[in-house]
Amino acid sequence: MHVIIIGAGTGGLCLAQGLKRAGVSVAVYERDRTRRDGLQGYRVGIDADGKRALRANLSPELYETFIATCAKRPLWGNQMTHEKKFLFSAGPEVLKPEDQPSEDDQDESVSRMTLRQLLLTGVEDVVHFDKEFTHYEQHPDGTVSAHFTDGDVATGHLLVGAEGANSRVRKQYLPHARLVETGLVGITGKTPLNDETRALLPQRVMEGVTMVHGPKGFMCILHVMRFKWDENGKPKEGIGSTDADALRNWPGMLYDNSRDYIMWGFAASDRWLPPNVTKMRGAEIQQLVLEKTKAWHPDFRRIFSLGDPNSSFPLVIRTSEPIDPWPSSNITLIGDAIHTMTPGRGVGANTALRDARLLARKLVAVHRGEQSLLDAVHAYETTMTSYAWDAVIKSRAQMDGHSVMHRGDLLGTFARGGMRTAMRTMNHLPPVKRKIVMSESTFRGAGRDDED
DSSP: OEEEEEESSSEEEEEEEHHHTTOOOOEEEEESSSSTTTTOOEEEEEHHHHHHHHHHHHHHHHHHHHHHHSSSOOOEEEEEEETTTTEEEEEEEGOOGGGOOOOGGOEEEEEHHHHHHHHHTGGGGGEEEEEEEEEEEOOOSSOEEEEEEESEEEEEEEHHHHHHHHHHHHHOTTTTEEEEEEEEEEEEEEEEEEEHTTTSSSSHHHEEEEEEGGGGOOOEEEEEEOBBBBSSOOOOOTHHHHHHHHHHEEEEEEEOOSEEEEEEEEEEGGGGTTTTGGGOOHHHHHHHHHHHHSSSSSSHHHHHSSSSSOOOOEEEEEEEEEOHHHHHOSSSOOOOHOOOOTTTSOOOHHHHHHHHHHHHHHHHHHTTTOOOOHHHHHHHHHHHHHHHHHHHHHHHHHHHTTGGGGGSHHHHHHHHHHHHHHHHHHTTHHHHHHHHHHHHHHHHHTTTTOOO
């Protein structure tokens, strides 16, 4: 059996790792020209589901390197006003000792480029760059061929679409599976962490993940990423010999540009943004954020103004719509290629990793002669859609729940005021805080049974 994966993103590379480790023939085709291309520097949270998938598909040594490359864990979950006042803040003291998640269930934060370089480690020989997929052909003998813009053709027994929300594999295979816009646009960027920027943030924000709420429903997430290596890429002192050795021996560091930084993601309804916002980049779109946050605290605006212009770009927030089951074949999909979801619950990348773990297990069973390929694909798709559609629906529901706050009328004003009052009230009720933290932890996979 030979597996063709289209797209060297998080899910596709994790799948390739698991298959190669099990001795299954696999090849990955990526449109980026080199392993340095693509999104750089942005944070992705890896929850318990994501960690289980990485632990299952990576070698023990590479998984330990993954842990070493994660940023310092956030200790606080904060909600603030644009005037830099706390509405809600939950820290380590919220949970009782018996409620504390295990080491395996603890969330991690990693830079997207760092994660990509890690997932490329050891599979460089099966990843082909500068390969833009155009279409596939299924053959009577049960094989499938992938065609590329340069005229090359790759043939195998299973084609996996893993190339993200704009998947060409999905558009050909499941043309009725569509994406819908939520009406929200995100603008993201990163600001270097140094003495000046460090002084702009309270300690709880420095050590946590913070959502800032502004007028007209404007929001901004802040997360400070502090790594175990310095600006020169060398292990910092006091991180432990195991982590230091892992970083020194990791070849991916040669391709990684991540350094300590403040990640920020501004979001607003498209009604408040110019029609050409999706075409803005760099300094132009950073200036747009500054214009929209004139009433915000100067410290927040200073963080935006000091951001690296090359790191700022817009993102139209879209979501998949669940579809009915389809007949399984030698084509399948993982990650955003089949279940794009809003960032409301922060589980998109983790669901892609969960897909990769599940599909790898099913395909290894085929490789061992324990199951037919079509039965394995069907079993994967049945389980995947059950948890993926649930995550899509819940992520969208949370985003839709905020939609009224983006209105510019009296109803929007009342909604924003009510939200702030509710958060301030919950902030003074420890049992409610505990329930909120535990509910979020459960949704993100902590303590989940291995139903895959």
